[in-house]
Amino acid sequence: MWTQVACDHSTAHSRDRVLPVEKAEVVAAFPHDPEAFSQGLVVEGGTLYESTGLFGSSSLRIVDLETGKVQKIVRLNDQYFGEGLTKRGDQLIQITWKNREAFVFDAATLEYKTTIRYAGEGWGLTRWGEHLVMSDGSSVLKVLEPETFRVLRKISVRADGRAVSDLNELETVGNEIWANIWHRDLILRIDPRTGEGIGWIDLSHLFPSNRRPHQEAVLNGIAYDPVKGRLFVTGKNWPQLFEIRVASLP
Ligand code: DDQ
Ligand code: CA
Numbered sequence: 736m737w738t739q740v741a742c743d744h745s746t747a748h749s750r751d752r753v754l755p756v757e758k759a760e761v762v763a764a765f766p767h768d769p770e771a772f773s774q775g776l777v778v779e780g781g782t783l784y785e786s787t788g789l790f791g792s793s794s795l796r797i798v799d800l801e802t803g804k805v806q807k808i809v810r811l812n813d814q815y816f817g818e819g820l821t822k823r824g825d826q827l828i829q830i831t832w833k834n835r836e837a838f839v840f841d842a843a844t845l846e847y848k849t850t851i852r853y854a855g856e857g858w859g860l861t862r863w864g865e866h867l868v869m870s871d872g873s874s875v876l877k878v879l880e881p882e883t884f885r886v887l888r889k890i891s892v893r894a895d896g897r898a899v900s901d902l903n904e905l906e907t908v909g910n911e912i913w914a915n916i917w918h919r920d921l922i923l924r925i926d927p928r929t930g931e932g933i934g935w936i937d938l939s940h941l942f943p944s945n946r947r948p949h950q951e952a953v954l955n956g957i958a959y960d961p962v963k964g965r966l967f968v969t970g971k972n973w974p975q976l977f978e979i980r981v982a983s984l985p
Contacts, residue, residue: 752895753895754894754895754932754933754934754935755934755935756934756935756936756937757934757935757936757937757981757982757983758936758937758940759936759937759938759941759968759979759980759981760979760980760981761940761941761977761978761979762977762978762979762980763977763978764975764976764977764978765800765801765802765803765975765976765977765978766802766803766974766975766976767803767969767973767974767975767976768798768803768805769948769972769973769974770792770972771785771787771794771796771971771972772787772788772789772792772951772971772972773785773786773787773788773955773956773969773970773971773972773973774786774787774788774817774818774819774820774904774955774956774971775817775818775819775820775821775829775830775859775860775904775956776820776904776906776956776957776958776967776968776969777820777821777822777827777958778800778958778959778960778965778967779822779960780960780962780963781799781800781801782797782798782799782800783796783797783798783799783800783958783967783976784796784797784798784820784822784827784842785798785820785956786817786818786819786820786829787817788816788817788818788832788971789816790813790814790815790816791813792810793810793811793815793816793817793831794808794809794810794811794817795808795809795811795817795820795827795829795838795840795845796808797845800967800976803976807844807845808845809840809845809847811831811838814834815831815834815836816831816832816833816834817829817831817832818830818831818832818857818858818859818860819857819858819859819860819861819869819870819904819905820860821860821861821862821867822842822862823862823867823881825841825842825843826839826840826841826842826848827839827840827841827842827845828840828851828860828867828881829860830853830857830858830860830869831857832856832857832858833856833857834857835852835853835854835855835857836850836851836852836853837850837851837852837853837857837860837884838850838851839851851882851883851884852884853869853879853884855871856871856872857869857871858870858871858872858902858903858904858917859902859903859904859905859914860905861905861906861907861912862881862907863878863907863912863927865881866878866879866880866881866887867879867880867881867884868890868905868907868912868927869884869905870902870903870904870905870914872900872901872902872903872917873900873902874891874892874893874898874899874900874902875889875890875891875892876889876890876892876902876905876912876914876925876927876930877889877890878890878927890925890927890930891930892914892923892925892930892932893930893931893932894923894931894932894935895932899916899923899932901916901917901918901919902914902916902917902923903915903916903917903955904955904956904957905957906957906958906959907959908924908959908961908966908984908985909961909984909985910926910985911924911925911926911927911933912924912925912927913925913936913957913959914957915938915954915955915956915957915968917953917955918953919953919954920937920938920939920941920944920954921935921936921937921938921939921954922935922936922938922957922968923935924936924983933983934983936981936983938954938968938979941954941968941977941979942954942970942973942975947970947972947973948972949972951971952970952971952972952973953970953971954968954969954970955969955970955971956968956969956970956976961985964984964985965978966978966979966980966981966984967979
């Protein structure tokens with residue numbers, strides 16, 4: 736399942752071993768709005784919550800999983816670029832790329848509730864117990880207090896002996912945080928207590944880059960349903976959303 740490459744044992748730390756790479760198995764493919772520049776994905780039962788980006792067409796949506804039909808949508812004002820999304824109780828929290836504002840919505844009605852300001856860029860977002868974890872395109876994840884976005888802790892993410900930057904969309908899967916990497920067809924499984932990578936998941940066969948509508952139509956969006964044990968991924972302007980299976984699911 737994994738290949739060991741030559742490594743200089745005089746400098747490599749023992750935990751800097753080459754991580755295993757597992758190829759995801761496609762269980763099903765569902766329609767996905769090709770206009771959706773996907774930036775955040777959450778699933779609960781048969782319902783998807785999706786954040787989309789780009790200036791002028793950012794949105795928050797409730798989507799029927801099976802049909803891909805948009806059941807409710809709110810559009811962000813043109814100056815906002817939607818990014819990561821997470822659900823916390825009956826609320827959805829959506830971050831923005833460089834606007835430094837997170838928006839809180841009622842998850843059932845998509846009614847706007849409030850704005851939370853934060854520093855730096857916003858890329859991915861996931862709920863981790865009582866806290867949130869946010870990525871900003873670097874190799875460092877921030878653990879946040881959900882009501883204020885106060886930074887409680889930073890997690891430096893490493894894999895195969897080096898820092899992994901461009902951490903993008905995030906998902907909590909059991910005791911791990913999974914991140915897809917910008918412009919790569921890979922998910923990194925991260926141990927959030929240490930920041931160490933646990934393994935890679937290869938998704939390059941789902942929607943090969945030569946079929947994509949443009950260069951920025953990259954893999955982005957991981958959603959895990961712990962109740963049903965189902966895992967979904969999609970990408971920016973991808974026409975399909977995939978249910979996948981990997982051996983490493985909890
Ligand atoms: N980020 O989501 C990785 C944070 C930023 C992506 C910005 C991509 C802009 C590309 C616009 C052209 C796509 C049609
Ligand atoms: Ca997600």
